[in-house]
Amino acid sequence: MVCLKQPQILIGNLVFALCFSLSVINFQRSFQSKIYLKQTPITGQLQVYADQTKVNGNLVTLEAYCPQIKQKVQAFYQLKNQDQQQWWLENQANLQVDFTGKINGINVPTNENEFDYRRFCETKKIANSIYIQAASPQLEKKPGLVGKLHEVRRRLMLYFARLPQPLGNYAAVLLIGYQPQVFADTLDQIRNLGLLYLFCLSGMHVFYLLLVIKRICRLVKLSQEATNLLTLCIIPVYALLGGASLSLLRASGMIFIANLMKLLGVRTWNSLNSWSLVVLVNLLVNPAVVFSLGAQLSYLLTLMILIAPKLSDIKLGVYLNLLSLPLILWQTYKWNLLTMALTILIIPIFEWLILPSVVLGTMCHWLRPLCNQVLTACSLGFTLLKRLPMEVVFGKPPLIIVCFWLGLTLLLLVKPKKRLVICLLLTYGLTFMMIHLPLTSEVVYFDVGQGDATLIRDKFNRTVTLIDTGGKVAFTKEKWQVRQSKTAGQTVIANYLLSKGVGRIDQLVLTHQDSDHVGNFPSLSQVITIKQIFIPAGMEKLPSFQGRVRQARLGQTKIWPVTVGNSATLRQVKLLHPFTAGKGTNECSLVLWYNLKRTSYLFMGDLDRANELVLLAKYPNLTATVLKAGHHGSKTSSDPRFIGKIKPQLVIISAGRHNRYGHPHPETLATLAAANIPYRLTAQRGMIKIETDFFGTKLVDFAQQTGTSSFLD
Structure with a gap:
């Protein structure tokens, strides 16, 4: 209606829509043209700012x-010794690195709802990765102003690392926007409580900086014009020192524009105009920011505050949660019931306790022990709150529903009506039921690289069985070489389960x-509750397995060593092997059979050829519609006599791209070809899923789902 009454607004919106569409098309074409589709040798030089280096074990x-x-x-550069590691850890200067290596496009996700690292890099305008084979770093001799600011930020990082902890970690996060690896657990707890926005440099932190500037200017009796001019100079500097995150750039941009308009004497300019201009510039310069959760929350929550600036603290907390909830569910699939109350309660604690403790502890040596104790108590509080069983696994709502919730919440903010509240609550409830009570059963073969992980999930989520978890073969490393990173158990399996509303x-x-x-x-158990674990009898005695049990978070989880005839507690699937206790080797692999609506599945583990024939002798009538090939398609499994007797209609092979073992072996593929049996390889197809509902059974692989011919070069 407003657009019809004021044609200039309609024309302006149409022009922006056209410019934005052209900008997106141009950005995507430009970005895609930069991607190296195949690994290519490259020699050259890298220009590296001092604060843009991270050392993780033996990897820079x-x-x-x-x-x-x-x-x-x-x-990426793999360090050769501890002296090199120490040099990179202590370096404070910008670098020019002469290198030889290989360049390739950043990998796309190959599993449904896996973290999309390529899209994350796209928000930074990074299209390719370089794997450095030889490097010769040299200090930059004459850095410019921007380069010097990066060096200052690097020195602050090192200074904060030397402070008592957790004071130094809080200072790094809250003052310069750097998240130390050793602080990751605390930040995860804060994130799970829904409070991470307080610990990301944004409008609140820039507001405090602006307040300090104004008070100092008043003390020295500077004029308003001089104060605005000083602010214009300081804000861009702080944006760089704070790491130039999307939320910080939004806040800094708004304040910069507002002060510029004051200097220019534009009296009709307001905060909503500043917000709109920053959004326009950001979208035109880098359209990929729309995929960033941080940017989404930063812009939307700021818009809410600008639309309704007179809300009470309680109403503000409620609306902040209502507006952020759809985006958080879309990205993380879960919600903590304490978040709404904590949002209201913790802002005063943050303003009057946490932030002052960080500033005073950083600047005043004699107050440092007290401030550190205060922050230690805060960290303990976050830990205790996270342990409360208040987290709800919601699942991933459809995008159209997310947009509907956002629109309805903004409408509710402008026109609060009971009908809108009821509609909002009703759609949340219906979406929750739709996700948690699926009408489809499925067997999912995850792409976990050179490993194995298969999920069986019944309709209505009645029973959830996971066969193996994947993992990397561990080689002996010195302590300094060990890297800290998330596993495929967390980024692939747990992400998928949570997105489907499954938390156990x-x-x-x-x-x-x-x-x-x-x-x-062990890492999967930190995210997903495991009720029962089944292992081949004898494996429970192995030191390696006992070590993993100690690393895992199991609580009341029961561990059952099983053999055929001693597996009464195993439901949903039938155990076919082993017949006697062993040592958990390939020859002792658990073999499972599962049947659903005339489609049968056989899961072989790493069972060898000799025991495949023993299996046939024990079960002469054994057949399967879908066979999970043993040992990743190695020639030590898939005996031609076994394949000929089972007569599968499809074989699934789980193996990593360019793996060192040469899996699947040509001999195995020849066996399948001779029997005229098709196969699908996770290295080529990504995650493979077989779904069964009232209408029948269908096979979907992730490459097909995303329109990619193959993930294998």
Whole structure:
């Protein structure tokens, strides 16, 4: 109606829509043209700011500019000794790194709802990764103003690392926007409580900085014009020192524009105009920011405050949660019931306790012990709150529903009506039921690289069984070489389960002891509740398995060593092997059979050829519609006589791209070809899913779902 009454607004919106569409098309074409589709040798130089280096064990990660290809890249370099590690840890200068290596496009996700690292890099305008084979770093001799600011930020990082902890970690996060690796657990707790926005540099922190500037200017009796001019100079500097995150750039941009308009004497300019201009510039310069949760929350929550500036603290907290909830569910699939109350209660604590403790502890040596104790108590409080059973696994709502919730919440903010509240609550309830009571059963073969992980999920989520967890083969490393990172158990399996509204595994079946089958079990247990674990009898005595049990978070989880005839507690699937206790080796692998509506599935673990024939002798009538090939398609499994007798209509092979073992072996593929049996390989197809509902059974692989011919070069 407003647009019809004021045609200039309609024309303006149409012009912006056209410009934005052209900007997106141009951005995507430009970005896609930069991607190296195949690994390519490259020699050149990287220009690296001092604060854009991260050391994780024996791996250095760099965000750098490469003049040879005229684009920003992410580079990885494996350190050869501890002296090199120490040099990179202590370096405070910008670098020019001469290197030889290989460049390739950043990998796309190959599993449904896996964290999309390529899209994350796209928000930083990074299209490629360089794997450095040889490097010669040299200090930049004459850095410019921007380069000097990056060096100052790096020095602050090192200074905060030397402070008592957690004071130094809080200072790094709240003052310069840097998140130390050692602070990751605390930040995860804060994130799960829904309070991470307080600990990301944004409008609140810039507001405090602006308040300090104004008070200092008043003390020295500077004029308003001089204060505005000083603010214009300081805000961009702080944006760089704070890491130039999307939320910080939004806040800094708004304040910069507002002060500029004051200096120019534009009296009709307001905060909503500043917000709109920053949004326009951001979307036109980098359209990929719309995919960033931080940017989404920053812009939307700021818009809400601008639309309704006179809300009470309680109403503000409620609306902040209502507006952020759809986006958080879309990205993280869960919600903590304490978040709404904590949002209201913690802002005063943050303003009057946490932030002052960080500032005073950083600047005043004699107050440092007291401030550190205060922050230690805060961290303990976050830990205790996180342990309360208040987290609800909601699942991933459809995008159209997310947009509907956002629109309805904004409408409710402008016109609060009971009918809108009822509609909002009703759609949340119906969406929750739709996710948690699916009408489809499924068997999911995850792509976990060179490993194995398969999910069986009945309709209505009645029983959830996971067969193996994937994992990496562990090689002996010195302490300084060990890296801290999330596993595929967390980023692939847990993400998928949570997105489907599943927060527990009823049965975790670990087929045998190998790391590529059970290595992710401890990390997965930190995210997903595991009710029962089934292992081949004898494996429970192995030191390697006992070590993993100690690392896991199991609580009341029961561990059942099983053999055929001694597996009464195992439901949903039938155990076919082993017949006697062993040592958890390939020869002792658990073999499982599952049947659903005339489609039968056989899961072989890493069972060898000899025991495949023993299995046939024990079960002469054994057949399967879908066979999970043993040992990743190795020639030590899939005996031609076994394949000929089972007569599967489809074989699934789980193996990693370019793996060192040559899986699947040509001999195995020849066996399948001779029997005229098709196969699908996770290395090529990504996650493979077989769904069964009232209408029948269908097979969907992730490459097909995303319109990709193959993930394998």
